[in-house]
Amino acid sequence: METAVFLVFALLALGSSLVVVAHKSPIYSTLSLVLTLFSVAVLFVLLGAPFIATLQLLIYAGAILVLFLFVIMLLNVGREEGIPGGHRAQLVAAVLGALAFAVALWLLLRPALGAAGTAPLTEELVSLSGLAQELFAEYLLPFEIVGLLLLVAVIGATVVARRPTADELAGGVLAAGGAAGIGGVAGAGGMGGPGSLSALDELEAAESTAASWAADADRAGGGARPASFPGGAEPGARP
Amino acid sequence: MSAGASDLLATAIKLAVALGILLNVVPVMVWVERRGSALMQDRPGPNRLGPLGLFQALADAVKFMFKEDVTPSAVDRPLYLMAPVLGLLPALTTFAVIPFGPDVTVRGRLVQMVIAPAQTGVLLFLAIASLGVYSLVMAGYASNNKYSLLGSIRASSQLISYELALTLSVVAVIVPVSSFQLRDVVDYQQHHVWNVLPQCIGFLVFLIAAFAETNRLPFDLPEAESELVAGFHTEYSAMRFATFFMSEYISMTSLSALGATLYFGGWTLPGVHVSGLLGAAVGLAVLFGKVACFLAFFVWVRWTFPRFRYDQLMRLGWKVLLPLAILNLIVVAALTIGGIL
Numbered sequence: 001m002e003t004a005v006f007l008v009f010a011l012l013a014l015g016s017s018l019v020v021v022a023h024k025s026p027i028y029s030t031l032s033l034v035l036t037l038f039s040v041a042v043l044f045v046l047l048g049a050p051f052i053a054t055l056q057l058l059i060y061a062g063a064i065l066v067l068f069l070f071v072i073m074l075l076n077v078g079r080e081e082g083i084p085g086g087h088r089a090q091l092v093a094a095v096l097g098a099l100a101f102a103v104a105l106w107l108l109l110r111p112a113l114g115a116a117g118t119a120p121l122t123e124e125l126v127s128l129s130g131l132a133q134e135l136f137a138e139y140l141l142p143f144e145i146v147g148l149l150l151l152v153a154v155i156g157a158t159v160v161a162r163r164p165t166a167d168e169l170a171g172g173v174l175a176a177g178g179a180a181g182i183g184g185v186a187g188a189g190g191m192g193g194p195g196s197l198s199a200l201d202e203l204e205a206a207e208s209t210a211a212s213w214a215a216d217a218d219r220a221g222g223g224a225r226p227a228s229f230p231g232g233a234e235p236g237a238r239p
Numbered sequence: 240m241s242a243g244a245s246d247l248l249a250t251a252i253k254l255a256v257a258l259g260i261l262l263n264v265v266p267v268m269v270w271v272e273r274r275g276s277a278l279m280q281d282r283p284g285p286n287r288l289g290p291l292g293l294f295q296a297l298a299d300a301v302k303f304m305f306k307e308d309v310t311p312s313a314v315d316r317p318l319y320l321m322a323p324v325l326g327l328l329p330a331l332t333t334f335a336v337i338p339f340g341p342d343v344t345v346r347g348r349l350v351q352m353v354i355a356p357a358q359t360g361v362l363l364f365l366a367i368a369s370l371g372v373y374s375l376v377m378a379g380y381a382s383n384n385k386y387s388l389l390g391s392i393r394a395s396s397q398l399i400s401y402e403l404a405l406t407l408s409v410v411a412v413i414v415p416v417s418s419f420q421l422r423d424v425v426d427y428q429q430h431h432v433w434n435v436l437p438q439c440i441g442f443l444v445f446l447i448a449a450f451a452e453t454n455r456l457p458f459d460l461p462e463a464e465s466e467l468v469a470g471f472h473t474e475y476s477a478m479r480f481a482t483f484f485m486s487e488y489i490s491m492t493s494l495s496a497l498g499a500t501l502y503f504g505g506w507t508l509p510g511v512h513v514s515g516l517l518g519a520a521v522g523l524a525v526l527f528g529k530v531a532c533f534l535a536f537f538v539w540v541r542w543t544f545p546r547f548r549y550d551q552l553m554r555l556g557w558k559v560l561l562p563l564a565i566l567n568l569i570v571v572a573a574l575t576i577g578g579i580l
Contacts, residue, residue: 027380031318034373054359058406062369062401069376070395073388128358128419185250 006046013039029067037061049126245348253354256579257334260527266296268534275538306477311382312359314474320380323482326374329367336364337496338422339506340522341514352506352519353422360420361413365406366477366499368452371490372398375454375461375471378483382474390470393549394461397451400556401458405448407564408441411571412501415580421497429545435502437580440567442502444560449498453491455537457544458552465546495533496526496542549553 012035019032037060044053095190124130258429270285270293288294310319322516340352357363378390412434413419416427428434435442451458462470472483499505506522513521547555562573 027318031373031377034370038370050358051362054357054362057366058362058369062366062372063402066369066372066376066395066399069373070392070399073376073380073392073395220511 002046006043009039009042009046013043026072027069030065030072033068034061034065037065047126051128051131052126245346249345249348249350250354253352256523257339257354258331260523261331261334261489262485263533264492265499265544266300268488268491268538269299269484270296271535272538272541274533276542279539281543289435300481303478303481308477308479311384311474313383315381315383318377319402319474320479322374322378322381323479325377326371326486327482327489329371329374330486330493333364333367333493334496335506336360336421337493337500337526339526340423340519341506343514343516343519345516348560351422352522356420356422358420360422361409361419361424361497361501362419364421364493365402365409368490368494369398369402371486372488374483378475379461379471382471384446384474386467386469387471390461390463390467390473393463394454394471396459397454397460397552398555401448401451403561404444404556404560404564405452407561407568408438408444408448409497409501411438411564411568414568414571415575416573421500424501425507426563428504429507431580433502433504434580436572438502438567438571440563442498444564444567445498445502447555447560449494449541450537453487453494453537455487455491456541457547459546460549460552463546482563490493491534491537492530495530498533499526499529505529 016039020029020036023029023032037056041053041056041061044050044056094100122130125134140165273295274284285292285295288298310316335355336353336357338353342388343350343352355363375394375398376391379387379389379394382388416424418424426435431437450456454461460470461467462472464470467473472480475483487506493537506526508525511521511525512518571580
C-alpha cells in the first residue's frame with residue numbers, strides 16, 4: 001500500500017516537475033509546480049513528517065505560488081519564446097545545474113554513507129514538538145537571522161516598488177540634483193513644503209497612489225492578450 | 240473482520256455521513272438564501288414548489304443538469320474543464336479534520352469521531368483550504384475573457400491577504416491549547432469557557448476573514464456582477480457553473496464548522512453528556528446546529544451590507560485585520576505565559 005502510494009506520487013512529482021521546466025506557458029508551469037509540491041508533501045507524510053508536509057502545502061502551494069500566479073497574470077506574461085542561441089545556453093545551464101546538484105547531494109550523503117557522526121532522523125525529531133525544540137532552542141540564532149533577512153527583503157522590495165510622492169520628487173531634485181538614492185528620498189520631506197507644490201502636482205500624487213491598483217488591473221485585463229490562448233482573439237475585443 | 244478492515248469500514252461510514260451532510264447543505268442553503276433574502280426585502284420569494292417552496296432547490300438542480308453546457312471556443316480547454324472540479328475538492332476535503340463527537344468504542348475498538356485524526360489538525364485544514372483559490376484563478380485565466388481574468392486576479396490577491404489574518408487568529412486559539420489537533424481544542428473548551436469569550440477579537444478577525452475567504456458579500460469582488468459581469472465564472476454555464484456554486488456553499492459550511500469548533504466548543508454543549516453511538520449522533524447534531532447559526536449569519540450579512548470597493552478591501556485586510564490579529568496573538572501569548580489562559 002505504502003509502496004504504491006510512494007510510486008504514484010514520486011512519479012507524479014517527477015513528471016510534473018518536468019512539465020514545470022518544459023512547458024511554454026508560464027501559467028501551466030506554475031500549476032505544475034503546485035502539483036509537484038503537493039506530491040512532495042505526500043512523500044513527506046510517507047516519511048513520517050506530516051508537519052513539514054502541511055507547512056509545504058500551506059506556505060508554498062497555498063501562498064507563494066498563488067503570488068506567482070498573481071504576478072504572471074497581472075503582468076500578462078505570454079508564452080515563452082525562443083531566445084537566440086537558447087538551446088546552447090540551456091544546455092550549459094543544464095550541465096552546470098546537474099553538477100551543482102551532484103555536489104550538493106554528495107555533500108549531503110557523504111556523512112550518511114560513511115555512517116560516522118550522524119544520527120538517524122527519528123520520528124521524534126520531525127514531530128511538532130521536536131521540530132519546535134530544535135528551531136527555537138538549538139537553532140534560535142539562525143532562525144532569527146533568517147527572519148531578519150526576510151524583513152530586510154520586504155523593506156527593500158517596498159522601497160524599490162513604491163512610487164515617490166510628488167513632495168519627495170520635488171524635494172529630491174532640489175536636494176540631490178536628480179540622484180535617486182534612498183537618503184535623497186528620505187531627506188526630501190522637509191525641503192519641498194506643501195507651498196512649493198502646484199495644485200496639479202498634488203492632484204497627480206493623490207491620483208497615482210489611489211488609482212495605481214486600478215491602472216495595473218486595467219492593464220492586465222485590457223491589454224492585448226498573448227498567443228497563449230488557443231483561440232487567439234479575445235472575446236471582449238470583438239465588435 | 241481484521242483490524243485494518245474494520246478501521247477502513249469505520250472511516251468509510253464517517254466519510255459517507257459527512258459527505259451526505261455536506262452535499263445536502265447546498266440545496267438547503269440555496270433555499271435559505273432565496274427565502275431569507277425575500278424575507279429581508281419584503282417579497283415572497285420562491286413559494287410555488289412544495290411546502291414553503293422547499294422543492295425549488297430540486298427544480299434548480301434538475302435545471303442545472305439539463306441546461307446546455309456551453310464551452311466557448313476560445314477557452315484554454317484543459318484548465319477550463321478542470322477548474323470547477325478543483326474548487327469542489329478542497330471544499331469537501333477540509334471537513335475531514337473537524338471532530339464531531341466523543342470517542343466511541345465499537346466491539347472493543349476505539350473509533351474517533353473525526354475522519355482524519357491528523358497530528359497537524361487545524362493547519363491541515365488551512366493548508367487544504369488555501370488550495371481552493373487555484374480553481375478561481377484557473378477558471379478566470381482559462382476563460383480567455385477580461386472580466387474573468389480581472390475576477391481571478393482579485394481572487395488571488397484577496398485570498399492571500401485575508402489568509403494571513405485568518406491564520407493568525409487561528410494560531411491565537413492554538414497557543415493556550417498547545418496542540419494543533421481540533422479534538423484538543425474542543426477538550427480545552429470543555430474545561431474552560433468557550434474561546435469566543437477570551438478571544439473575542441480573534442473571533443471577529445476570523446469571522447471577517449472567513450467572509451473574504453469564501454468570497455461572500457461584502458467581499459465577493461471576484462464575481463462583482465456590477466463591474467465584472469460575473470467575474471471568474473462569467474464563461475461557465477449549466478452544471479459547471481453550479482459546481483462553483485456548490486463549492487462556495489460547502490467551503491462556507493466547512494469554515495463554519497471550523498469556527499464553531501475553535502470558538503464555540505465544537506460538538507460539545509455545556510450540560511449535555513451522552514456517550515456511545517448516541518453521543519456521536521448528538522455531537523453531530525450539536526455541531527451542525529452551531530454551523531447552521533453561522534450559515535444563517537452568512538446569509539443575514541449578505542443581504543444587509545453593500546459590497547466593499549477594492550481598495551477598501553485591501554486596506555481593511557492589511558491595515559486593520561492583520562495588525563488586530565497580531566495584537567490579539569501577542570496578548571493571548573502573554574496571557575498564556577502569565578498562566579491566565
